[in-house]
Amino acid sequence: MLSASCGRLASVLRSTRVLPSTVARRYLRASGSRPSADQRERTEEPPRAFDPSLLKFLVCPLSKKPLRYEASTNELINEDLGIAYPIIDGIPNMIPQAARMTHQSKKQEDTEQQ
Structure with missing residues (x-):
């Protein structure tokens, strides 16, 4: 066609x-x-919202552990690795390069405390 x-x-x-x-x-x-x-x-269609029921199926592509949805920042958070994956128009961007670090690494924290 x-x-x-x-x-x-x-x-x-x-x-x-x-x-x-x-x-x-x-x-x-x-x-x-x-x-x-x-x-x-x-x-000007309203942006699509993320459906939290998807958290049953989504895991971090790096650690394969469950993620937590943070509504205030519209991100999926991996607490263990300290990574936040953005959600754009209701679709999680699970590409590790697109993620941001949520906290400093332990080595940096240790050096700052000394």
């Missing part, structure tokens, strides 16, 4: 003298395509 739409769009673009981007926008609007990201932002 997509290839047929692309073929029709290409034939329309070849037969017109109007800017291709104008024809493409008009064609895509007429074919009932989904709204673009810009159009979705203009409608």
Whole structure:
């Protein structure tokens, strides 16, 4: 279906003298395509909330231990490692590089106490 739409769009673009981007926008609007990201932002849909019942299934990808949901910061917290995973539009970002440290490492705490 997509290839047929692309073929029709290409034939329309070849037969017109109007800017291709104008024809493409008009064609895509007429074919009932989904709204673009810009159009979705203009409608200002409310951000999706995280469902805490998912905590039964989610574990830290590093330690494989359960996580705690912190509503005030909208993060999933691993207390043992001191890592907080952000939740964006109701979807947890469980990539370790995206996580932030919630406390200093024990070595740093020990050196500060001495």
